[in-house]
Amino acid sequence: MMQKPTSSENTIDRHGSKHPNYLSVFLTFAKNSLVRDMMFRANFVIEAFSSLSWALMNVGFYWLIFEHTASIGRETGWGKYEFFVFMGTTWIVNSIVQTFFMPNSEEFSELIRTGGLDFAMLKPIDTQFLISFRKVSWSSLANLVLGIVLIVISLGHLVHRAENPWRFEPAILLLYPLYIACGAAILYSLMICLAATSVWLGRNQTLYDFWFYITNFSRYPMEIYSRGWGFPLFLVFTFVIPVLVVVNVPARLLAQPLTPRASWEWPLAGFTLLATAGAILFSRWVFGRALLSYRSASS
Amino acid sequence: MILRTSLEERLAYRGDFALGTLMRFLPIITQIFLWWAIFDSVGTGGADSSRLSGYSFHDMVAYYLLSMLGRAFSSMPGLASNVAKQVRDGEIKKFITQPIDMIGFLLLSRVAHKVAYYSVSTLPFALLFYLCRGYFTAGWPSSEIMMAFVLSLVMAFLLGYLIDLCIGLIGFWFLEVSSLLFVYMLLSFFLSGHMFPIDLLPEPFRTVVNFLPFKYLAYFPAAVFLEKIDPNRLWFEMALEAAWLCFFIVLARSLYSRGLKRYSGFGG
Numbered sequence: 001m002m003q004k005p006t007s008s009e010n011t012i013d014r015h016g017s018k019h020p021n022y023l024s025v026f027l028t029f030a031k032n033s034l035v036r037d038m039m040f041r042a043n044f045v046i047e048a049f050s051s052l053s054w055a056l057m058n059v060g061f062y063w064l065i066f067e068h069t070a071s072i073g074r075e076t077g078w079g080k081y082e083f084f085v086f087m088g089t090t091w092i093v094n095s096i097v098q099t100f101f102m103p104n105s106e107e108f109s110e111l112i113r114t115g116g117l118d119f120a121m122l123k124p125i126d127t128q129f130l131i132s133f134r135k136v137s138w139s140s141l142a143n144l145v146l147g148i149v150l151i152v153i154s155l156g157h158l159v160h161r162a163e164n165p166w167r168f169e170p171a172i173l174l175l176y177p178l179y180i181a182c183g184a185a186i187l188y189s190l191m192i193c194l195a196a197t198s199v200w201l202g203r204n205q206t207l208y209d210f211w212f213y214i215t216n217f218s219r220y221p222m223e224i225y226s227r228g229w230g231f232p233l234f235l236v237f238t239f240v241i242p243v244l245v246v247v248n249v250p251a252r253l254l255a256q257p258l259t260p261r262a263s264w265e266w267p268l269a270g271f272t273l274l275a276t277a278g279a280i281l282f283s284r285w286v287f288g289r290a291l292l293s294y295r296s297a298s299s
Numbered sequence: 300m301i302l303r304t305s306l307e308e309r310l311a312y313r314g315d316f317a318l319g320t321l322m323r324f325l326p327i328i329t330q331i332f333l334w335w336a337i338f339d340s341v342g343t344g345g346a347d348s349s350r351l352s353g354y355s356f357h358d359m360v361a362y363y364l365l366s367m368l369g370r371a372f373s374s375m376p377g378l379a380s381n382v383a384k385q386v387r388d389g390e391i392k393k394f395i396t397q398p399i400d401m402i403g404f405l406l407l408s409r410v411a412h413k414v415a416y417y418s419v420s421t422l423p424f425a426l427l428f429y430l431c432r433g434y435f436t437a438g439w440p441s442s443e444i445m446m447a448f449v450l451s452l453v454m455a456f457l458l459g460y461l462i463d464l465c466i467g468l469i470g471f472w473f474l475e476v477s478s479l480l481f482v483y484m485l486l487s488f489f490l491s492g493h494m495f496p497i498d499l500l501p502e503p504f505r506t507v508v509n510f511l512p513f514k515y516l517a518y519f520p521a522a523v524f525l526e527k528i529d530p531n532r533l534w535f536e537m538a539l540e541a542a543w544l545c546f547f548i549v550l551a552r553s554l555y556s557r558g559l560k561r562y563s564g565f566g567g
Binding site: 230 | 322323325326328329332333335336337339340341351352478481485488489494495499500501
């Protein structure tokens, strides 16, 4: 209403004779959030506990499923402990997203609605950076720890697998974190895009549901979409909105020995890197567009 | 009157509402594929001939859809926390001073809530069941089963309401019920059969869960429709559900009256 945004993120960058030190800004954000979390310690514990119990309930469900079957899908390689590696990976990726990005995206649409974004845009720092990293929800890291525990236990069992027993290879130490980071980056991009749409749509409660339901597709092995009308779904959620590769690629890399691999696995891993870069660039573009059409809110 | 006000309140955001309902159906797609993959690997004859505790793949999808319907009746979002909040900040006084019975008032407003919900979401639900009609291999059940099914849905609604109400009323004793509510949500999600039919549980858990009231919230209506309940026990089970209902009515009444005594003890 009041003024057109004259300073889009690009012009802020161009001012930059003195670039802020992004790392130290981020560390300050992280520290502030931790201090805040520690002020409400009981709340912190309850939040961590509740997300842990949901996760454990899921383990219970699949434990039950594997009482009845040996693997999810025939010859997909997702046996009990392979699948638990998959699940642990899901938790790790999701908890990274929930710790670092979820509270901020929520705040972002709120800032748009209330007009508070004005202040964020005036700060001499990249607006997307400021918006994306301001808050850190430390209690969400509980699931990351649980994910690691579950993976370690599962790998312990997989070492004794009858065929192709799991063995440690140094390369996985590099590949697994890399693809976890890719997965988190893809989910982040998706989330920031959805949050940015509140510039055009105003209230967007349903869009958050949308985020939840879209990422729901990432929580299961992609092999389950290999029949009938699952195939178009597989194509859409791999190549258009690449949520299927978020968990599948790192989980598969970890659950099976690095060699031998099916012919499609390495190309898919390569594609994941491309998709990550694409997703981040796309989210940046959407974010820029959103800022340009943002017209503050008369408060 | 109470009914109408709540109804109008609910219908104000019908666009958001219908879209939200539609969204809620997206995970069904993944569930169908997941169950298919599971059934495919159970036996040797492929997904169509495998059985899990007496459920075929089609039964399982049908069960999943029906249990969603059951949850739509029995879930009471926000009821317990609202009651506890009213107790905490003293708003509950209005039920003491006015000649309105709180339990009846809240029940009616929940009925309105559900009626509004169904008036908007019947269409998406009907569409969903139409699209998935292929999974209901047995066709329409007999009229007796249908009657039992409708009755079990109504009782699921009442039971869901009463359990939530009781948890809210515990707020008279503990000011904060949210952690208790969380435990209840967790239990009911797992034990009501929302995630899977409780027939899948290994013994002795299966017997234990069968004795608990949670199964009436989602599992029981669906199992009635799919005729998974032994016909000789069907009406016995219904009677048992009615007994649970009575138990919770008495519990809610006594919690309410005892709570009020305690409440006025504080001097409100």
